[in-house]
Amino acid sequence: MAVEIPKDSWPGSVKEVTLGATPAEGGTRSRTVTVGGETTLPFMHFEAPPPHPPAIAIEIKSRRPQDWSPLLGELWGAAMNAPAEWARQAEDADADLLVLALDIEDTVDDAVAAVQSVLQASGLPLIVWGPGQAEKDNELLVPVAEATKGERVVLGICEDKNYRTIVAAALANDHLVQARAPMDVNLSKQLNILISDMGLPLDRILMDPTTGALGYGIEYGYSVMERLRLAALQGDAMTQLPMIVTPGYEAWKTKEAKVGEGVPAAWGDWQARAIYWETLTAVALLESGADIVVLRHPESVQNVKQAIANLMTPA
């Protein structure tokens, strides 16, 4: 029996966004990473092969983090004391991109020095996050943006309460931004409109719909991503942006990943569980449309890398 396969064809498509700039393009990166460009739902090769594989970013910090799981502390060891060394090791661990998260204690000089040391240590395109407090974000990200003009760094994280200064810094210095809205299709859309109204082209915006970890609200983020991608394919321009999500951050703050003692025996081996927690959060989000996943543990990176290789080549 010849079964006729129903194929969807969509009027809309996702914008392509390129992170980083090589010397020929005015930056210093050894290569760029392009994501997005989808014309159909994730990995539906029989309709249209995805033009770019999802990218994996490894998250590092400007200072040794105090609140990360001890498993990550043991793993990265002394590299956590120096962002340049941490960046080198992250590149060796097969990251496509780096996320450098600045710390609330950083001065402007600290932040600029950390960013520059990472750019020197690694040729990967870079995403820089402020510490997550509006005033401090602006204080640090503006000089960072100026010091890295032309590198096509992604500056983050823009939210509805605080996006103007970051977007202006991106506009003035040829950078990109990460736009985060709290798990809501309309709020994502609205923030994208506000940012593009400031004159930043859509191909310089990554949309961060926010996710929860496995067991801590992943289903909300998962469905918002499916809905955003469906809206993009149906032709809603302000949703046609690649999606960046942070399963590493979310998974590693859960008790399942963070705590090894005093937990139920039914949770099993701590390290294996923690890596599954991060890996499965990331894999579920790839299935729902993630273009960039930000991870923390090299084993999760390998797992997710295998999954992406698999999803990109039907066999």
Added chain:
Amino acid sequence: MALTGIQIYKLLPQTNCKECGLPTCLAFAMKLAAKQVELAACPYVSEESKAKLAASAAPPIRLVTLKADGHEVKAGNEVVLFRHEKTFYHKPGLFVRLKAADPDLAAKVEAIENYTVNYVGMDFTVDGFALQADGDLAAAIETVRAASKRPLILIGEPQALESGLGALAGETPLLYAADSSNWEAMADLAAQHKCALAVRGASLDELADLTEKIKAKGVEDLVLDPGLNAEGRRVNMATWLARATQIRRLALKKNFRPLGYPLITFPAEHQDGAGEAVHAAQHIAKYAGFIVLDTFAPELLYPLLVLRENIYTDPQKPIQVQPELYEINAPSPDAPVLVTTNFSITYFAVANEVEGAGLPAWLVVTDAEGMSVLTAWAAGKFDAERIAKAVKDFKVAEKVRNRTLVIPGHVAVLSGELEEELPDWEIRVGPREAVDLPAFMKQALQTA
């Protein structure tokens, strides 16, 4: 796919004889579409129309139930491609495969049978066992049944499976699997012993051919294994996703009966480097009905069971937690008192931050009808009156010595009113986001 009233009307005699009790055939058709009357009330409907109407009433993906004494695992009857369109109904059954010839079979069955893990107040277990008929199947079934009453999937060739079925009278196991070489014997066996039957093929065309032939032999509880290629190896993630999606689309959008069955998967058999956990996660997200694991390991099962629960949560009903006074990290009477709503994601965000930071606290979870802080406040479900009522109802003042109440930063505007409602308490405004709670508690509240 259900027919509309007009479509049903066209299949009726259209004589308006009124013998069904309704004034016209159209009125009867409308009642039929609304499932308020039975077709049997019409004495003159043709056999052909009866068959068409019966077919249209069947769900596009057949519900298959595996049964054993006191346990059931159901798959199928799904109605959407994306969970946000309605919900996914039947969580894929998680089975662990064991070998009949395994000398440690009894011990393994016991360990798996006893596995229970609690997630937000729910106890999860493995759903059943898959037995590979590589030895004395009847003896292996006896061993399993000594420790577990959970449903079985039996894997092997027809003769080997037949030897075990005598021991499973009254149960509905799943036989794995019929293919183009053995389907007649498998179908006979399934019909004779009233089993569900898995069907495998290297393409959707082959699967559709097989299910039609097997159905013609009277076996209707079928399960599809679309995960093999022409060489008998497992396809990779991209191909599996494509096939699972195509099958569900054909069933739901085209009402294509030959593929309107739940799917069975074997995550460990995909030799493509991605690993059992990753394949199983894909199968949970994308359309599996029964998942057969080869690894029994708590650190693997726990995240898979949680993922399954999350994906199959009804998105139209925000999951709520019980409004009450929660204790985090064994708080002393001097530990701080925090207030939030009973929307599950809000509750878990707050509880997880505080718990993860190792800070003891009392958490007053008010009944905000399952809404988040801002939504509930806007809807009038999280106001000073409700917070005060919760503090009184939960007898917080009897359990806690200090009189400081921390409210979410998003509802700072409630402080004044709340001070009037709770004159004995000092109202403090906490951070807007849960993630900032540990820092707030350490700095502003000086919690050790």
